[in-house]
Amino acid sequence: MPKDYYKILGVGKSASAEDLKKAFRSLAHKYHPDKPGGDAEKFKEINEAYQVLGDPQKRTQYDQFGSGAFDGSGGGNPFGQGFGGFSAAGGPAGGWDFSGFQGGAGFEDLGDLFGGMFGFGGGRRQTARGNDIQVDVELPFRDAVFGVDREVALTKPTTCARCGGVGAEPGSKMKTCQECGGKGVKTVTQRTMLGTIQSRVACPACDGEGEVPETPCTECHGSGIARRKTSLAVTIPPGTDDGVVYRVRGEGEAVRGGQAGDLLVHVHVGRDPRFARDGSTIRSSAKIGFTQAALGGTIDAETLDGKVELKIPAGTQGGAQFRLRGKGVPTRHGRGDQIVTVEVVTPTKLTKEQRALIEKLDLREE
Ligand SMILES: [Zn+2]
Ligand SMILES: [Zn+2]
Numbered sequence: 001m002p003k004d005y006y007k008i009l010g011v012g013k014s015a016s017a018e019d020l021k022k023a024f025r026s027l028a029h030k031y032h033p034d035k036p037g038g039d040a041e042k043f044k045e046i047n048e049a050y051q052v053l054g055d056p057q058k059r060t061q062y063d064q065f066g067s068g069a070f071d072g073s074g075g076g077n078p079f080g081q082g083f084g085g086f087s088a089a090g091g092p093a094g095g096w097d098f099s100g101f102q103g104g105a106g107f108e109d110l111g112d113l114f115g116g117m118f119g120f121g122g123g124r125r126q127t128a129r130g131n132d133i134q135v136d137v138e139l140p141f142r143d144a145v146f147g148v149d150r151e152v153a154l155t156k157p158t159t160c161a162r163c164g165g166v167g168a169e170p171g172s173k174m175k176t177c178q179e180c181g182g183k184g185v186k187t188v189t190q191r192t193m194l195g196t197i198q199s200r201v202a203c204p205a206c207d208g209e210g211e212v213p214e215t216p217c218t219e220c221h222g223s224g225i226a227r228r229k230t231s232l233a234v235t236i237p238p239g240t241d242d243g244v245v246y247r248v249r250g251e252g253e254a255v256r257g258g259q260a261g262d263l264l265v266h267v268h269v270g271r272d273p274r275f276a277r278d279g280s281t282i283r284s285s286a287k288i289g290f291t292q293a294a295l296g297g298t299i300d301a302e303t304l305d306g307k308v309e310l311k312i313p314a315g316t317q318g319g320a321q322f323r324l325r326g327k328g329v330p331t332r333h334g335r336g337d338q339i340v341t342v343e344v345v346t347p348t349k350l351t352k353e354q355r356a357l358i359e360k361l362d363l364r365e366e
Contacts, residue, residue, distance in 0.1 A: 003067040005049035013063075017056070024050040029194045128258030130157065133251075137265055139236065141272035142304055145282075145329050147238035151231050152265065157253045158228045160220035165256060167224040168213030177212045179205035207256055224256040234265055238330040241277065242269035274302050280329040280336025285343055288312060293344045301340050303327040310340060318344035 006013055009023045024046060031042040052058045052067070135152050159165040168174060176182040180203035190197050202208035216222030232251055244267045252261025269277075276283045286301055296314035300307040303324060310322055320342045328336025350358070 003045075003049070005053050005062060005067060008045055008049040009053065015053075017054070020050065020053050024054065025194055032194065032197070128255045130253035130255035130258065130261035132261040132264055133253060134245075134264040134266055136268060137234070137236070138268045138270060139240070140270050141275060141277075144236070144240045144242070144267065144269040145238065145277070145304055147240065147330075148236050150234050150236060152234050152263075153229065153231050154263070155227060155229045157225045157255070158230060159254045159260075160217060160224055160226040161228075162219035162226075163213075163217035163224060165224040165254070166213070167217055167220065167222040167256070169215040169217050172213045172215035174211040175214050177203060177206035177210055179203050180210065182210040184208040184210040209257060225254055232263070234263075236265075236267065239280065240267055240269070242267065275304065277329065280331045282328045282336070282338040283341070284338060285341045286310070287343050287345050288316070290344055290346065293317070293342075301338075303338055312342065316342055316344070318342065 006015070009015075009020060009027065011019055011023050015023070027046045028043065028050075030037075031039045031046060052062050133154065133156055135154065137150055137152065139148065139150075160167070163170065177184075180186050184203055184206060185200045185208065186203045187198050187200050190199060203210070206212050213222060217224070220226040232248070234246070234248065236246070246265040246267070248263040248265060250260045251263035254260045274284055282304065284302060286299055288297075288299060291297075292299070292312055293316045294314065296312055296316070298309050298311050301310040301322075301324065305327060308324065308327070310324065312322075322340045322342065324338040324340060326335045327338035330336075347354070
């Protein structure tokens with residue numbers, strides 16, 4: 001059903017951006033569902049209207065195509081997202097649940113307006129998660145090809161070993177948090193441009209636990225988290241390429257009452273002047289003299305497994321490529337190959353005797 005966003009905000013089609021903002025603020029204030037006489041449906045409608053008209057680009061779109069361009073129901077939605085998932089769940093505390101909100105276009109603006117009220121939808125608590133940590137690991141070329149175990153040294157927030165993350169000195173009892181009366185949440189009153197808004201946040205004194213220790217842990221001062229130097233063995237698998245990032249779950253920063261972040265291992269592979277990597281293929285080059293090129297012979301080719309004999313057939317041209325099977329990078333399906341490109345070296349210093357012989361050969365193409 002097409003909606004008249006101008007009518008919803010009670011303004012005319014020629015309303016300025018300032019008029020729209022004013023109208024939105026006053027209506028949002030009036031119908032805010034946390035207020036007596038609030039109206040969640042109406043509030044939602046006002047928000048939807050302002051999301052579109054408050055954005056000059058979307059407003060132009062709306063003026064041309066109407067609200068069908070935004071509700072996600074009709075085809076030709078130019079933004080590929082609707083506002084359909086916006087739901088007001090009347091939780092036990094009458095809180096709001098924005099988890100069903102899809103798209104997120106312009107959502108930041110709303111977040112700014114209502115501050116902390118989004119954190120505690122319907123009285124449910126979000127699980128805290130620690131930050132990820134990134135470490136850089138430098139590997140020699142060969143180690144990256146064959147894989148290697150590396151010790152990674154880290155100083156990071158870790159669950160306190162003395163109290164096991166509880167924050168209480170061992171043997172100390174827990175007592176009800178004075179700050180929140182054991183509820184774990186606090187109602188804070190914020191003054192915003194919409195007026196005074198009450199929102200519920202995790203109690204900062206007990207981190208939402210509702211209890212605090214009688215004697216805080218002497219190691220972490222009750223936080224349950226201590227910065228510690230740790231060392232972690234990281235297995236770099238065979239076939240690792242430069243720039244790869246491995247994620248080690250749960251080895252990032254610990255956080256009280258939540259799950260630790262991840263450790264991101266960023267691999268940098270050093271160069272080897274003898275080899276280049278091309279997926280599972282190793283590329284190298286070998287120099288041969290023109291006698292070897294003309295008559296054929298055997299050369300020692302460098303591989304990651306050491307030197308191997310490579311037969312050069314008679315009549316080999318410069319730039320010819322030879323395949324050494326199974327001398328490449330390990331993969332799930334076995335090792336790749338090595339490709340050796342032959343360079344024919346033309347002599348630059350000749351003895352009188354050599355010069356005479358070559359002249360006698362008189363090898364010309366034309
Ligand atoms: Zn502790
Ligand atoms: Zn508390």
